Amino acid sequence: MADLLPEHPDFLWRNPEPKSSYDAVIVGGGGHGLATAYFLAKNHGMTNIAVLEKGWLAGGNMARNTTIIRSNYLWDESAAIYEHALKLWEVLPEELEYDFLFSQRGVMNLAHTLGDVRESIRRVGANKLNGVDAEWLEPDQVKELCPILNISDNIRYPVMGATYQPRAGIAKHDHVAWAFARKCDELGVDIIQNCEVTGFVKDGNRVVGVKTNRGTINTEKVGLCAAGHSSVLAEMAGFRLPIQSHPLQALVSELHEPVHPTVVMSNHVHVYVSQAHKGELVMGAGVDSYNGYGQRGSFHVIEHQMAAAVELFPIFARAHVLRTWGGIVDTTLDASPIVGTTPVENMFVNCGWGTGGFKGTPAAGLTFAHTIATGAPHELNRPFALERFETGALIDEHGAAAVAH
Amino acid sequence: MLLISCPNCGSRDETEFHYGGQAHVPYPENPSGLNDREWAEFLFYRDNTKGIFAERWLHSTGCRQWFNMLRDTVSYDIQSIYPMGAPRPDKAAAAPESGTASTAADSTTTGSAAPSIAATSITSTSTAPSTAPSTTQSGTTAPEGATK
Numbered sequence: 257m258a259d260l261l262p263e264h265p266d267f268l269w270r271n272p273e274p275k276s277s278y279d280a281v282i283v284g285g286g287g288h289g290l291a292t293a294y295f296l297a298k299n300h301g302m303t304n305i306a307v308l309e310k311g312w313l314a315g316g317n318m319a320r321n322t323t324i325i326r327s328n329y330l331w332d333e334s335a336a337i338y339e340h341a342l343k344l345w346e347v348l349p350e351e352l353e354y355d356f357l358f359s360q361r362g363v364m365n366l367a368h369t370l371g372d373v374r375e376s377i378r379r380v381g382a383n384k385l386n387g388v389d390a391e392w393l394e395p396d397q398v399k400e401l402c403p404i405l406n407i408s409d410n411i412r413y414p415v416m417g418a419t420y421q422p423r424a425g426i427a428k429h430d431h432v433a434w435a436f437a438r439k440c441d442e443l444g445v446d447i448i449q450n451c452e453v454t455g456f457v458k459d460g461n462r463v464v465g466v467k468t469n470r471g472t473i474n475t476e477k478v479g480l481c482a483a484g485h486s487s488v489l490a491e492m493a494g495f496r497l498p499i500q501s502h503p504l505q506a507l508v509s510e511l512h513e514p515v516h517p518t519v520v521m522s523n524h525v526h527v528y529v530s531q532a533h534k535g536e537l538v539m540g541a542g543v544d545s546y547n548g549y550g551q552r553g554s555f556h557v558i559e560h561q562m563a564a565a566v567e568l569f570p571i572f573a574r575a576h577v578l579r580t581w582g583g584i585v586d587t588t589l590d591a592s593p594i595v596g597t598t599p600v601e602n603m604f605v606n607c608g609w610g611t612g613g614f615k616g617t618p619a620a621g622l623t624f625a626h627t628i629a630t631g632a633p634h635e636l637n638r639p640f641a642l643e644r645f646e647t648g649a650l651i652d653e654h655g656a657a658a659v660a661h
Numbered sequence: 662m663l664l665i666s667c668p669n670c671g672s673r674d675e676t677e678f679h680y681g682g683q684a685h686v687p688y689p690e691n692p693s694g695l696n697d698r699e700w701a702e703f704l705f706y707r708d709n710t711k712g713i714f715a716e717r718w719l720h721s722t723g724c725r726q727w728f729n730m731l732r733d734t735v736s737y738d739i740q741s742i743y744p745m746g747a748p749r750p751d752k753a754a755a756a757p758e759s760g761t762a763s764t765a766a767d768s769t770t771t772g773s774a775a776p777s778i779a780a781t782s783i784t785s786t787s788t789a790p791s792t793a794p795s796t797t798q799s800g801t802t803a804p805e806g807a808t809k
């Protein structure tokens with residue numbers, strides 16, 4: 257039977273054995289780890305490096321997210337890093353020589369209360385001042401852009417308008433990971449799957465190696481990109497992070513012909529919906545309230561999200577759910593990421609992207625690579641250093657940026 | 662959906678409850694003496710245990726009382742439910758409640774040992790068999806095997 261199958265297509269990356277030592281080791285083979293390794297090799301000439309992944313490449317949140325990419329955040333610091341990411345998304349398919357179906361179909365953030373309306377208009381203003389494309393749409397304009405949305409006032413939370421970012425959109429998350437992985441591999445980076453980091457070797461307060469299920473690996477520098485498991489790794493290294501890990505779920509429907517031309521997010525009734533290229537309706541919910549590492553959440557969260565979806569999009573009422581799944585998201589109290597140095601010398605951390613780090617992948621990688629290579633912050637990640645929890649310079653993006661995805 | 666056994670009302674759906682995060686975080690004894698680092702720890706840093714975690718829950722649409730729970734954050738098994746103000750049942754030798762702890766329902770101040778000390782030892786209990794039966798009666802101790 258096997259000889260009847262076509263040849264396996266070319267593999268996109270090697271599966272090398274770990275070397276005994278590297279100039280830098282990145283922990284976590286999700287989007288952020290791979291992007292970091294890519295920019296370390298490309299921008300800083302660091303090619304004797306490895307990405308260690310305990311499972312399979314992009315098996316964490318990277319290929320579990322709802323792929324929404326936008327940069328319409330309220331505060332200057334966030335707008336700067338997310339807009340930089342968006343500009344990178346615009347050039348990456350060509351740079352990585354991989355069409356990962358980045359589709360700038362726009363993202364709409366609905367407003368359902370007077371408070372929402374005021375906050376949204378304020379955010380549009382802030383976005384414009386930061387050079388981020390943003391518009392305020394009245395309900396009839398919302399309907400024009402997305403005809404399947406119910407804008408009548410016969411629902412519990414009628415649509416009172418929306419913000420719209422035309423350059424925002426979606427991309428195929430697994431292909432993004434593969435695109436980065438292939439380029440990393442071409443540049444000489446070792447991508448090592450099934451390699452779990454179980455501890456660190458320190459000389460005084462300086463990290464000099466990582467312990468793994470495949471032996472100890474010496475390294476000059478360590479970059480943590482472990483998303484939901486960041487606290488576990490920090491604890492191994494002997495420091496704490498202000499992170500709580502929560503389950504976050506999403507689901508897809510069976511395939512449908514194209515009905516949904518853009519991306520619609522509603523903070524207030526808590527659902528966000530787009531239609532994948534293949535035709536599935538892709539919907540995300542909120543986090544489960546409790547801490548969890550189980551990559552699954554409670555059904556009532558999904559029920560709540562579906563109720564909101566059906567009210568906003570009456571034609572979804574007869575669509576069937578194909579599958580649901582969960583990831584583990586690393587949330588911070590100000591809903592902003594943590595990128596920078598740690599209390600351990602030569603160990604750096606990129607985490608806290610929580611429910612919304614897919615869109616940030618290219619900028620996280622670019623700036624984190626800079627920090628690992630130079631030991632110093634990049635202008636774009638400086639405000640996101642761990643120290644902000646002591647100085648009080650929080651970047652409070654809760655609610656301010658609509659749903660945090 | 663978790664099935665949570667409220668000490669006052671019995672087994673109810675998770676949707677009746679409100680999550681309160683890590684238990685046993687005492688309000689600082691001497692707030693004016695804290696430096697920025699210590700305030701950061703109290704305000705923003707909580708354990709994020711993978712394994713058995715001591716956490717607070719409020720039966721918000723029932724008796725409106727707070728209680729503590731030991732729950733496995735990987736399997737989500739509830740191992741024990743015990744009153745606010747009582748020490749962790751899997752830490753038999755734990756110091757008695759101290760500090761400005763209060764057992765009032767809305768209190769955020771119930772606490773015992775410093776969280777950072779608890780953190781290290783909690784993780785070591787994560788090897789407790791998750792097959793242990795969930796004991797969800799009020800004030801019970803952890804099932805056999807969970808106390809290492």
Ligand SMILES: Cc1cc2nc3c(=O)[nH]c(=O)nc-3n(C[C@H](O)[C@H](O)[C@H](O)COP(=O)(O)OP(=O)(O)OC[C@H]3O[C@@H](n4cnc5c(N)ncnc54)[C@H](O)[C@@H]3O)c2cc1C
Nearest residue numbers: 284286287288310316317318321322324453583613614615
């Ligand atoms: C359901 C869901 C929907 C989402 N929707 C969106 C969205 O629409 N838009 C958006 O911008 N963001 C979204 N996100 C968030 C986004 O997915 C994450 O912020 C982002 O993927 C995190 O970075 P990452 O890709 O590197 O994480 P991950 O892919 O989780 O990578 C971390 C990796 O570290 C590995 N690891 C952990 N511990 C170890 C160890 N000890 N040794 C070795 N490896 C280890 C893990 O196995 C994992 O592969 C969503 C997340 C979820 C779960």
Ligand SMILES: [Zn+2]
Nearest residue numbers: 667670720724
């Ligand atoms: Zn009750």
